[in-house]
Amino acid sequence: MVRIDPADLAVFLAIARQGSFRRAASELGVTPSALSHSLRLVEERIGIRLINRTTRSLALTDAGARLFARINPAFLDINDAIDELNRFRDTPFGTLRLNVPRICARITLMPIVTRFLAAYPDIQVELVISDALADVVAEGFDAGIRFGDRIARDMIAVPIGPRHAFAVVATPDYFAKHGKPLTPRDLAGRPCIRYRFMSGTLYDWEFERGGEEIAVEVDGPLTLSEQDVMLDAALAGTGMAYLFEEQVRAHLRSGALLRVLEDWCPYYPGFYLYYPSRRQMPSALRAFIDFARTV
Template sequence: MIADLHELDAFAAVAVHRSFRKAADERGVSASALSHALRGLEERLGVRLLNRTTRSVTPTEAGKRLLERLAPALREVGDALTELSAMQTVPTGTLRLNVPRPAARLVVAPLLARFVASYPRIQVEVVTDDRLSDIVSDGFDAGIRFGESLAGDMVAVPIGPPQRFVMVAAPDYLAARGTPQVPRDLLGHACIGRRFPSGNLYAWELHAEGQPLSLAVEGPLVFDDDALMIQAACDGAGIAYVYEAMVRDELVAGRLVKVLESWGAPSSRFFLYHPGRRNLPPVLRAFVEFVRT
C-alpha cells in the first residue's frame, strides 16, 4: 500500500529533527500522533525507518535513503503550497474573459486600465465573441452577455450602466423617405439588419403601448457588427437599431437622429457570469469584487 503525503511528511520531520517532540511542536500536533503515524507507515512499507530509544531517534539505513529521495520532493510541495497561498493574498495569473464586441467597447474597455493598475500581477485576456459560447469547456474564467437570461448553474453580476437600444437614421435619409410614426411604418423603410452568429436574423424587439412587440424588418444591408450598422446609417443607407451609447457622438453632431424613440425596448444590463459561487480563482474573485464596487 502506498503511503500518504501526511505520513511521509511526518517521517521526514522526525528524521530531520531526530525528535518526536520537536517535530510535533513544529507541526502543532502531539508526539503520540506522530508516533502512531510512523508506526502505521512502517507496517505498510514492511521496513523499519527509525531506530527509537528513550533518549534518541535516528534513521535506519532504509530511513536515510528514503529521506534523501523524499526531502527535495517535500520542498517542492511546500514551495507550491506557499506560492498558492501567496496567490490568495495577492491575486496572480491570467484572467480570460469571453465578451461580445459591444460589451467589450461599452463596459469592459473602460474598466481595464484601472483594474490592471489595482492588480498589477494579473494579466487580462479578452476574447471578443458574439456567439453563445460554453465558457467552461472553452477555458474561460467568465463571460459577459446582454440580459440576465443565463444557464441556471451560472452566477450573474451586473456590469456597467444600463444600456438602451435606439433606432437612428441620417437626416438626409428621413428627408427623402419620411419619418416613421409608429412601428408598422418600419415595414416600408430600409432597415439595416443584424445577423447573429447562429445565422438567425434579429427581429427588432420594441414596446408598443407597454406591450413587447417583435418586428421582422427588411432592408438592403445586413451586418453582424454595430460599427458597420452605424456607418451605414450615417451614410444614409437606412434605419439602424443599435446601442444608444455607441451613437452618442453621432447624435450630438447631428449625423444621426432618433426615430420612434418612445417605442424602443426598456433598458437592460450587461452581466458578468461565471460558474459557481465557492472557491473562485483569486484572479476572478478580484475582478468580480472590482466590478461590484
C-alpha cells in the same frame, strides 16, 4: 504501461477546447507547429490517434473525446487548487480569461478593465472577443459576458457596467426621403439595416412602452453581423439601424444621425458577467467582480 507527462495532456486539452491549433498555441504561448509536433509525439507514445486533423479543420476521435471527458474536470480542479493559494497572498494574482462580445468590449468593458489593471498589477486579463455564444467551461474561460437573456440557466450571472438603451437612427437625408416612423409598426416597408447573429438567426428589433412589447421583423437592402459596420452603413444613408445608444451618442450630438421611436426604447439592465457555479471562483475573477461593482 505507457506514461504520459501532465504537460502533454495540457497540450491535448488546449487543442480540444479551442478546436484550433492557432488558438491553442496562443493560449499556451507557443507556435502552432510546435503544438502540432507535441500532439504527434503524444499520439505516437500511446499508439492511439486522439485528434483527426486536416488543413482546414480538426475533430476529436472517439478515443480523444473519451479522454477529454475524463481529464478535463480533473485539470479544472487542479487549476482551482492552485488558485486557492491566492488566499496566502496579500493581493490576488494570475490570469483572468473572459469571452466578450465585440460591442460590450467597446462600450462597457474596456473602461473597467483598464482601471482594474491599474489597481491589480499582479493580474493579467485576456479578452477573447467573439459574438458567438461560448461554452466558458469547455473552452477554458473564467467567465463570459452577454445580455441576460442569452445566458444558460446553470450559470451565475452578475450585472456589469451601466444600463443600456437601444436607439433607432438614420441620417437626416434618409428621413427626408422616407419619413419618420411614429410607432414600431411603421418600420414596415422602410429600408432597415438588419443584424444577423453568429448562429444565423436574424434579430427582430425589440420595443416596449407602457407594458406593451413588440418585436418587429424589419426588412432592408443590407444585412450585417458587425454592429460597428452597421453604424457606418447608417451614416452612409443605407437605412435605419438599431444600435446601442452609447454607439451613436456622438453622432446624435453632431446631427449626423437623428433618432426616432425613443419612447419605445427603454433602458435595460445591460450586460451580465457569467461563470459556472460548480467551480470555486478564481481569486482574480472575484477581485474583478468586486471592482466592477464599484465603478
